[in-house]
Amino acid sequence: MIYLNAFLVAGTICLLGQLLVDVFKLTPGHVTSYFVVVGALLDSFSLYDRLIDFAGAGALVPITSFGHSLLHGALAKAEEMGFFGIAMGMFDLTASGITSAIIFAFLVAVFFKPKG
Amino acid sequence: MERATYVFDRVYLKGTGTSVGPLEKQGPLGEYFDRDYENNYCGEKNWEAAERRLLSDAIIIAIINSGLKLEDVDLIIAGDLINQNVISNYAMRDFDVPFLGMYGACSTSMQTLLTGSIFINSGMFNNIVVASSSHNATAERQFRYPTEYGGQKPPTMTFTVTGAGAALISSIPSSIKITAATIGRVIDAKQKNPNDMGSAMAPAASDTLIRHFRDLNISPDYYDMIVTGDLSQIGSQVLLDIMEYENYPINKLHHDCGKMIYSEDQKVFAGGSGCACCAVVTFGYIKRLLDTDQIKRALVVATGALLNPMMTLQKETIPCIAHAVAFEKCEVKP
Numbered sequence: 427m428i429y430l431n432a433f434l435v436a437g438t439i440c441l442l443g444q445l446l447v448d449v450f451k452l453t454p455g456h457v458t459s460y461f462v463v464v465g466a467l468l469d470s471f472s473l474y475d476r477l478i479d480f481a482g483a484g485a486l487v488p489i490t491s492f493g494h495s496l497l498h499g500a501l502a503k504a505e506e507m508g509f510f511g512i513a514m515g516m517f518d519l520t521a522s523g524i525t526s527a528i529i530f531a532f533l534v535a536v537f538f539k540p541k542g
Numbered sequence: 543m544e545r546a547t548y549v550f551d552r553v554y555l556k557g558t559g560t561s562v563g564p565l566e567k568q569g570p571l572g573e574y575f576d577r578d579y580e581n582n583y584c585g586e587k588n589w590e591a592a593e594r595r596l597l598s599d600a601i602i603i604a605i606i607n608s609g610l611k612l613e614d615v616d617l618i619i620a621g622d623l624i625n626q627n628v629i630s631n632y633a634m635r636d637f638d639v640p641f642l643g644m645y646g647a648c649s650t651s652m653q654t655l656l657t658g659s660i661f662i663n664s665g666m667f668n669n670i671v672v673a674s675s676s677h678n679a680t681a682e683r684q685f686r687y688p689t690e691y692g693g694q695k696p697p698t699m700t701f702t703v704t705g706a707g708a709a710l711i712s713s714i715p716s717s718i719k720i721t722a723a724t725i726g727r728v729i730d731a732k733q734k735n736p737n738d739m740g741s742a743m744a745p746a747a748s749d750t751l752i753r754h755f756r757d758l759n760i761s762p763d764y765y766d767m768i769v770t771g772d773l774s775q776i777g778s779q780v781l782l783d784i785m786e787y788e789n790y791p792i793n794k795l796h797h798d799c800g801k802m803i804y805s806e807d808q809k810v811f812a813g814g815s816g817c818a819c820c821a822v823v824t825f826g827y828i829k830r831l832l833d834t835d836q837i838k839r840a841l842v843v844a845t846g847a848l849l850n851p852m853m854t855l856q857k858e859t860i861p862c863i864a865h866a867v868a869f870e871k872c873e874v875k876p
Binding site: 447448451453454540541542 | 581582583589616678680687689690693694696735737
């Protein structure tokens with residue numbers, strides 16, 4: 427069942443993204459940014475956590491989960507450290523994603539040449 | 543309306559040169575191009591160097607095809623799409639010839655040609671090389687995204703032609719005469735979508751065409767062929783509709799370089815664009831049609847969208863321009 431849920435949830439998120447690009451003429455940069463913000467907003471009242479329980483990777487793989495992780499990390503650290511924890515914990519959960527993006531981008535740039 | 547068409551009596555198209563990338567060679571006009579490369583690097587290290595190579599090729603071939611030498615060239619006028627016209631400016635390091643750089647977006651091919659023609663007609667210059675270039679990868683990075691980014695493209699988007707075209711124009715008579723040119727005005731049809739430049743440019747093309755016909759008091763069928771630069775599939779239809787409405791129907795005469803250069807099965811969205819699009823089609827294909835007497839008179843209207851990505855982000859509309867140059871086959875007096 428979770429496979430179907432994953433398919434439906436991730437598919438719906440991608441459909442929204444495609445509509446933003448085609449109908450509202452937004453650039454891929456806009457869409458990515460909006461999705462991060464929406465994911466962060468949905469972390470309120472643990473809405474996004476419930477979506478993850480429901481759809482698994484269907485909610486974890488799209489970029490919305492990045493926004494969710496940003497806020498999640500920030501709030502967790504804030505509970506522990508107070509106000510400054512927001513800044514300290516912001517990238518806790520997303521550190522591995524950001525680091526691997528940088529490393530893989532570096533490796534690809536070193537070993538491959540674009541064909542144009 | 544001010545008169546904007548200039549008639550020449552001693553400007554001749556002496557020789558042309560074209561150099562293109564692999565996709566353009568595979569297209570329907572492939573056989574008309576002088577030189578081509580197996581991949582988009584053109585044997586160079588990066589895209590800008592590749593485009594410089596294409597531009598230099600085209601200029602050298604144009605001079606050779608004219609039967610002249612570099613020393614005979616009084617002036618080179620060239621332009622491209624990249625910031626600060628760096629392709630032309632840097633390529634000119636290798637040419638020991640006076641140089642004027644020009645920017646007219648994709649209208650550069652005819653902008654340089656009409657400027658050169660006016661210079662020659664003035665009697666102050668004898669031989670001028672005009673050239674323009676574009677490269678898919680440099681233009682995508684400049685105006686959209688780097689190709690490596692892999693952003694989605696809508697079907698209205700055009701595909702920048704990789705290539706360069708050059709022409710040597712001269713006061714020495716030859717079989718193709720440049721008879722007239724119309725300088726375009728900046729026309730803004732309040733179109734905002736940078737992914738559909740054909741529709742944005744069509745009103746500029748129609749403005750220039752109508753003024754050309756009015757100034758010379760001729761009808762469109764004076765020409766055997768009316769060729770626009772890179773309106774592509776969508777923009778061409780807009781142009782035909784406007785011209786029909788304005789009582790200058792050109793349906794039977796109209797061709798668009800953006801539609802001619804690639805075939806239907808090549809994945810190029812709405813068709814070709816870029817400075818090189820009009821340049822290689824005009825200096826390769828149209829020149830050959832005139833040479834072989836398949837047509838006697840041709841009017842080429844190069845269209846340019848004068849935008850940059852910053853203006854698009856500031857939600858500005860897209861100002862456009864179109865310049866027209868008329869070619870005529872003539873008898874050379876011995």
